[in-house]
Amino acid sequence: MANKRVLSGMRPTGKLHLGHVVGALNNWVKLQNEYECYHFIADWHALTSDYADTSRIKENRIEMMVDWLAAGLDPKKSVMFVQSAVPQHAELHLLLSMITPLGWLERVPTYKEQRDNITDKDLGNYGFLGYPVLQSADILMYKGNYVPVGEDQVPHVELTREICRRFNSFYGDVFPEPQALLTPVPRLPGLDGRKMSKSYGNDISLSDTPEEITKKIKVMMTDPARKRRQDPGNPDICPVFDYHKIYSPDETVQTVDRECRVAGIGCIDCKKWMSEALLENLSPLLQRRKEYAARTSEIQDIIADGNQKARAVASQTMEEVRKAVKLS
Numbered sequence: 001m002a003n004k005r006v007l008s009g010m011r012p013t014g015k016l017h018l019g020h021v022v023g024a025l026n027n028w029v030k031l032q033n034e035y036e037c038y039h040f041i042a043d044w045h046a047l048t049s050d051y052a053d054t055s056r057i058k059e060n061r062i063e064m065m066v067d068w069l070a071a072g073l074d075p076k077k078s079v080m081f082v083q084s085a086v087p088q089h090a091e092l093h094l095l096l097s098m099i100t101p102l103g104w105l106e107r108v109p110t111y112k113e114q115r116d117n118i119t120d121k122d123l124g125n126y127g128f129l130g131y132p133v134l135q136s137a138d139i140l141m142y143k144g145n146y147v148p149v150g151e152d153q154v155p156h157v158e159l160t161r162e163i164c165r166r167f168n169s170f171y172g173d174v175f176p177e178p179q180a181l182l183t184p185v186p187r188l189p190g191l192d193g194r195k196m197s198k199s200y201g202n203d204i205s206l207s208d209t210p211e212e213i214t215k216k217i218k219v220m221m222t223d224p225a226r227k228r229r230q231d232p233g234n235p236d237i238c239p240v241f242d243y244h245k246i247y248s249p250d251e252t253v254q255t256v257d258r259e260c261r262v263a264g265i266g267c268i269d270c271k272k273w274m275s276e277a278l279l280e281n282l283s284p285l286l287q288r289r290k291e292y293a294a295r296t297s298e299i300q301d302i303i304a305d306g307n308q309k310a311r312a313v314a315s316q317t318m319e320e321v322r323k324a325v326k327l328s
Helices: 018-031 043-050 057-071 086-101 101-105 109-117 126-141 151-171 210-218 239-247 250-261 267-294 297-325
Strands: 005-010 035-040 079-080 146-149 179-182
Touching: 005 018, 005 126, 018 035, 018 057, 018 146, 035 057, 035 297, 043 057, 043 126, 057 079, 057 267, 057 297, 079 297, 086 126, 086 151, 086 297, 101 126, 101 151, 109 126, 109 151, 126 151, 126 297, 146 151, 151 179, 151 297, 210 267, 239 250, 239 267, 250 267, 267 297
Parallel strands: 005 035, 005 146, 035 079, 146 179
Antiparallel strands: none
């Protein structure tokens, strides 16, 4: 699969947390051993919602690269770069926006969903409406064959495929149609049972210390119907048990599943066992993160090298695009 390319990115809008590890980074680490991988820090995408305050984007880019390396991404196996350091993305975005029907963008499921749910920011701008086109440019620039996504992101990949087909129908077969590479994502809720998010204040950050993680788990939500120690619980609706299923040994998972239902154990013991298993699993990542965070110049070199590699590919792609559109 070495000749097949995978393309994916993340917006540097804040610190990464366990949800990013389980939902994306663990999968990226596996993919880099099977495909030619390009992963970018999507700082232009961050502007679609954080355009009014860009003060932390630069810092967040460094923090994100530290987290990626700590999670196991290898600059010898994956090209890791910053989106805005490759200006060809903006040029391809412009050209693709010329051929993308407005109705295609308005029907993207997350467009209306986020406009309804994110009420503290004005999202009535072209950048927010048109970000799927920029996303398409990000993917097509590297002629990505696969885009690792969860099921909720499949419509974005399908839109890229439609834009790809439309471009090729006008100007010739320049781009391959990318395919969604569905990522099986275990359920990892936040501390309050909702989706883990820094904006909800319910996250376990990769920059947290073991002591901070232990403290957060102690106040983590459990089965809301279990109010007293002697009340039987239901692990199926308990966020703590979701963590057990990912991080604890099978024997512990079976014990918790059985004893919780008959009030054989209390929530304090359940959380303690989970906390120990989680920290044991995270220990190598947390240690690597601490080491990388102290090597700022090395991080900057990795980013610069990735930017250079990405620009080389992007320059070649844009030569083909300009020639196809007869703008060369």
